[in-house]
Amino acid sequence: MTDINRRNVVKLALLAPFVASMAGTAFAQTPASMPEHKMPDMGPEMNKVHWLGDEQIGMLMYPGMTVMDLIGPQCMFGSMMGAKIHLVAKSLDPVTSDAGVTIVPTATFESCPRDLTVLFAPGGTDGTLAAAADPATLAFMSDRGARAKYITSVCSGSLILGAAGLLKGYKATSHWSVRDVLAGFGAIPTEARVVRDRNRVTGAGVTAGLDFGLSMVAELRDQTYAECCQLVSEYDPDPPFNAGSLKTAPKGVKDAMVLLLADFVKKAKVLASATTV
Amino acid sequence: MTDINRRNVVKLALLAPFVASMAGTAFAQTPASMPEHKMPDMGPEMNKVHWLGDEQIGMLMYPGMTVMDLIGPQCMFGSMMGAKIHLVAKSLDPVTSDAGVTIVPTATFESCPRDLTVLFAPGGTDGTLAAAADPATLAFMSDRGARAKYITSVCSGSLILGAAGLLKGYKATSHWSVRDVLAGFGAIPTEARVVRDRNRVTGAGVTAGLDFGLSMVAELRDQTYAECCQLVSEYDPDPPFNAGSLKTAPKGVKDAMVLLLADFVKKAKVLASATTV
Numbered sequence: 001m002t003d004i005n006r007r008n009v010v011k012l013a014l015l016a017p018f019v020a021s022m023a024g025t026a027f028a029q030t031p032a033s034m035p036e037h038k039m040p041d042m043g044p045e046m047n048k049v050h051w052l053g054d055e056q057i058g059m060l061m062y063p064g065m066t067v068m069d070l071i072g073p074q075c076m077f078g079s080m081m082g083a084k085i086h087l088v089a090k091s092l093d094p095v096t097s098d099a100g101v102t103i104v105p106t107a108t109f110e111s112c113p114r115d116l117t118v119l120f121a122p123g124g125t126d127g128t129l130a131a132a133a134d135p136a137t138l139a140f141m142s143d144r145g146a147r148a149k150y151i152t153s154v155c156s157g158s159l160i161l162g163a164a165g166l167l168k169g170y171k172a173t174s175h176w177s178v179r180d181v182l183a184g185f186g187a188i189p190t191e192a193r194v195v196r197d198r199n200r201v202t203g204a205g206v207t208a209g210l211d212f213g214l215s216m217v218a219e220l221r222d223q224t225y226a227e228c229c230q231l232v233s234e235y236d237p238d239p240p241f242n243a244g245s246l247k248t249a250p251k252g253v254k255d256a257m258v259l260l261l262a263d264f265v266k267k268a269k270v271l272a273s274a275t276t277v
Numbered sequence: 278m279t280d281i282n283r284r285n286v287v288k289l290a291l292l293a294p295f296v297a298s299m300a301g302t303a304f305a306q307t308p309a310s311m312p313e314h315k316m317p318d319m320g321p322e323m324n325k326v327h328w329l330g331d332e333q334i335g336m337l338m339y340p341g342m343t344v345m346d347l348i349g350p351q352c353m354f355g356s357m358m359g360a361k362i363h364l365v366a367k368s369l370d371p372v373t374s375d376a377g378v379t380i381v382p383t384a385t386f387e388s389c390p391r392d393l394t395v396l397f398a399p400g401g402t403d404g405t406l407a408a409a410a411d412p413a414t415l416a417f418m419s420d421r422g423a424r425a426k427y428i429t430s431v432c433s434g435s436l437i438l439g440a441a442g443l444l445k446g447y448k449a450t451s452h453w454s455v456r457d458v459l460a461g462f463g464a465i466p467t468e469a470r471v472v473r474d475r476n477r478v479t480g481a482g483v484t485a486g487l488d489f490g491l492s493m494v495a496e497l498r499d500q501t502y503a504e505c506c507q508l509v510s511e512y513d514p515d516p517p518f519n520a521g522s523l524k525t526a527p528k529g530v531k532d533a534m535v536l537l538l539a540d541f542v543k544k545a546k547v548l549a550s551a552t553t554v
Contacts, residue, residue, distance in 0.1 A: 046529050066352075074345075074376065075344075078376030078378075104371050205511025206509070207514065210514065210516070218518070228534055231534050233484050233521075235516055236470070237484065237521070240492045240495065241495070252323050255319070
């Protein structure tokens, strides 16, 4: 390990969010104004890592989205030095999530770069169905999706991809409650935490965004970079209970949640049957 | 399982964010305007669950916070029917996280309820150190902490608790990089994903907020409610790599991240040594 002195790390901003302090700049808060980067010598193996990139990541936002669907992946994407994350909405008006977190967009459907490395859609319930039936949203997804290197989603965000005609003939997943509904959009529902089929990468429900995000960082940079993100975000999960899937949840819990999501599932099926892709 | 018809679920809003669609209201987007709730009959065991509550949850926000530290717990807290979540900042001006996500506060230090069920602090790096040295922030944390039922944090947010004198004599954890620094605030650094000592509950780095949040839901309601949150958020983690802790990360990854966080750790130690609690 090479000695690092103040002079040669002053412009360093690795793993932006957590170690922004090292950059000596406000870089992480203003992704648009990237400072010059200079990595320290970390030895032959680490020096091979693709620390710097120029990915353009477009993350859709809409009223009623589940904010954790957005922030799980953003937690990992946000650590990629040089990448630009665009939080894209219909207008620059703040967008309120299903649980009342209001986030300010950084781009509109018009101002979002035309050529994205990653196009991403978060999920939710009623808000997601509304977004998946909104012509302007579908036009944006369809347009950027035609050129994006990766077309991605977490949770029921895959319903939006499906409604935009972006999953036809592709394996994909979703929140467990609506995974099978994807067949209505011509997709092939597939059970896994993260499903990749060519350049479509979809995550399962809500918290799967962390697993999805790490997979994407490894794909966009390399596994070592993703491992750095994992260590810095201390992603060493240890759920206090074992009820995170239909296979492990107690029967009462499962039955109750299936019951309570039944109306959403019904509406999602109506959406799929009304979609011609 | 009892049959549920449209009439008796029309006012139901369980697990607010994800199944808000069932409420037939905009409840989840406007936590202040809770509709009347009516749970369906779900059988003897499930009917015992404490579905409704009136917790007041104050979540601190400040410039440079790590947004995932906030949203992990919020993902779980936000599912508690009847609970009110206050996103509290110095003013109502939008607050920008270390990775450029800007969130609108819902309360100020003045307007936040005086008596909180849960007082929570997220972490970060430079922004966290600034918040932990800011007299107004410390006065707010100290005042609400004097009466809060639970005093909590995730990641380096425990540095703020420590600086506010809220961890003296308590076992606590933090992000791995600064866990030992907590001793400087009179705390007892303790290695675990979630550490509870009496009414202090602290989580480890960033993504530990999910484990922390689930534990808190179980504490505030019951385990079954927490299991419902876990199933709805599909928290069945499956990290693609095994590098989430100092014990599992490859040596090169660990050495690089320790190196890159060294300046932050040094500054955190200076903060602790300057704090008289």
